[in-house]
Amino acid sequence: MSLLDTGIAIAFSLIVFVLGVSFARSGSNVKSFFAAGGAVPWWISGLSLFMSFFSVGTFVVWGAIAYNTGLVAVIIQATMSIAGFVVGFFIAPRWNRTKALTAAQFIAERLGIKTQKFYTLVFLLISIFGSGAFLYPVGKMLEVTAGIPLSVSISLLGMLIIIYTAVGGLWAVLVTDVLQFVVLTAAVLIVVPLAFIEVGGVSQFINVAPANFFALTNAEYDGFFLAAFGFYNMVFIGGSWAYVQRYTSVKNAGEARKVGILFGALYLIAPLIWMLPPMIYRVINPDLDAAGAEGAYMLVSQLVVPDGLMGLILVAMVFATASSVNTTLNIAAGVFTNDVYKAVKANVSDREAMRVARLATVIFGCICIWVALSVADMGGIVEVVFSLAAITGVALFLPPVWAMFSKVQTGKSVVTVTILSLTVNGVFKFVTPVIWDFSLSRSPEMMVGVLVPILLLSLFEISGRMRVGESQQYQQYMAQWSTKHPRQSQREVADSASANVFARKVIGIGILAVAILLLALGLQASQGSWIIILMAVITGAASLLVFPGKLSRSALSKVLSV
Known part of the structure; x- marks a missing residue:
């Protein structure tokens, strides 16, 4: 990379860092830190x-x-x-x-x-x-x-x-x-x-x-x-x-x-x-x-x-x-x-x-x-973990999603589905190629990873509906839901609104900084300068659109009328 490339990269990195730490005071409680106030x-x-x-x-x-x-x-x-x-x-x-x-x-x-x-x-x-x-x-x-x-x-x-x-x-x-x-x-x-x-x-x-x-x-x-x-x-x-x-x-x-x-x-x-x-x-x-x-x-x-x-x-x-x-x-x-x-x-x-x-x-x-x-030294372990995550997303994430829509699934049923699905996927991915020299191609491998948990969850769903209609865990969940999730207080609502306004200001400033970088690059570019300058203008207009308040809308109107 050239010296200018390095300078631009450092400048953008600093913009990202400054914008990120500008929210240091926004996390006053767990909900604001992990859910941005909800x-x-x-x-x-x-x-x-x-x-x-x-x-x-x-x-x-x-x-x-x-x-x-x-x-x-x-x-x-x-x-x-x-x-x-x-x-x-x-x-x-x-x-x-x-x-x-x-x-x-x-x-x-x-x-x-x-x-x-x-x-x-x-x-x-x-x-x-x-x-x-x-x-x-x-x-x-x-x-x-x-x-x-x-x-x-x-x-x-x-x-x-x-x-x-x-x-x-x-x-x-x-x-x-x-x-x-x-x-x-x-x-x-x-x-x-x-x-x-x-x-x-x-x-x-x-x-x-x-x-x-x-x-x-x-x-x-x-x-x-x-x-x-x-x-x-x-x-x-x-x-x-x-x-x-x-x-x-x-x-x-x-x-x-x-x-x-x-x-x-x-x-x-x-x-x-x-x-x-x-x-x-x-x-x-x-x-x-x-x-x-x-x-x-x-x-x-x-x-x-x-x-x-x-x-x-x-x-x-x-x-x-x-x-x-x-x-x-x-x-x-x-x-x-x-x-x-x-x-x-x-x-x-x-x-x-x-x-x-x-x-x-x-x-x-x-x-x-x-x-x-440590990837160079433990690449095999990381590859196994990464491969397992790639082919077992349905096994891990579908059971809880299914439980949101089901009245009969229980903790035991969803864990059983996940373990059995992980086992089947793991066997086809890591065991059968070594022992029997048999491995699934890309399409069948994806189909197995999807269909096995669907089939198992369907069997538990049909069995549960035939036996009980609603599981005891579901009934307890519904009975306790309102007490565990009270409505937001007026202060929480006000804090969230204030945080939203501040976030839009920060985003607007960040986008404007990017527009200025693009404009500077476009003005000195030896090729494609008009494309870069056009993107700088569009990016600058976007920053005005994001920034809250009447000032941004007025400025955007003036830009569009030119």
Whole structure:
């Protein structure tokens, strides 16, 4: 990277850090720290959900698939849009109506403390190891592009995430997610037209593309895989504890519905925009091997963007992955504080709970850094944990989601389903290839991971309805629900409203800072300057739209009238 790229990357990193720690005083109690007061604007929560789904894998793994297979990569990701709409209309509102602070709290109230302990242990192990594994490729990217030693880049990024997540809580996570969305969107919308110019236009790209490059499916990713992958994502988006937090932190079920719908709408459009750069690079340079294809996104960006913008794109990708890590840290600390620590110690004050929450964030963050630094030595273990998480999302997250809609499921039934499903998936993934030299291809593997828990839950559902109609656990849950979830006090409502206004101001300032960076880059760019300046103007207008009050609306009107 050039000196200007490095300067831009440092400047954006400082913007993210300052915005995150600006919420140091917003976390006065556990609800404000982990649920942002329970009245987050739906569009902030929706954009955060969208960004939390991103990682370096979006650009590396999916970029490689797009380079090699073309439109298939877009179609696979479009199934996430359908999943988002299903979650928005059915699952997200139901989560909000539980009035639980975390998914673990709902599991404890609906399915019992023992069930909660089981799922909490599994969740914490997989999420912390998974977040550590996310940090490693980010560190590797910084090492390759910026020349920063791997251990230093992992440690610095990890500490940066820990500080602003521990200080600012969920608000810090949400606001930085929105800013990352703006930067990544602006960057990709700049890269796409510049890449088309490089290849000779849209028609030239279509004419020169390889055969079947625009096919909707192929032998590896067939219709059965798409159906199973779509259902998997529906369960993952609707049941992953980190994402559940986005539905429970808005003020009512209607707002939660909008969160899911916004996610679905964005994934209806975003995959084509995100995947176009590596697809275009296939025409520019068709000779990349498998390893080289993983760098297609960075290669096309380096080829077409002017000096300085590469630094912004790189740091945006880095913080997109950081979004997954800080989301996990916040919810993991929330589960530990709200559902483990408070269960062990009674009558915990708000001040003590906040100390525990911030300490838990730091400890879990340090574990993530340790895992990332140890990947080279314990890569086999991390790969097993990561592979297991990837193929067992339905086994882990579907049973509690099912229990929200069922009157007969019990703690015993959902734990049994999870254990049996994990066992079946684990046998096909790790045992049969070694003992019998038999392994499932991608589509059957996904189908098994989806169908086994569905079949088992259906059997328990039918059996329960035939025997009892309503389980005793369900009756107890309904009887105690109103006493455990009183209405918000007037002070809590006022605090939430104040926090929302402050958050919009912070987001507006952050977006305006990004617009200024883009404008400066556009004015000195030797190529594509008009595209960059246009994105700077659009980004600046967005900052005025976000900023609360009459002043922003008046300023926006003047801009539009020019």
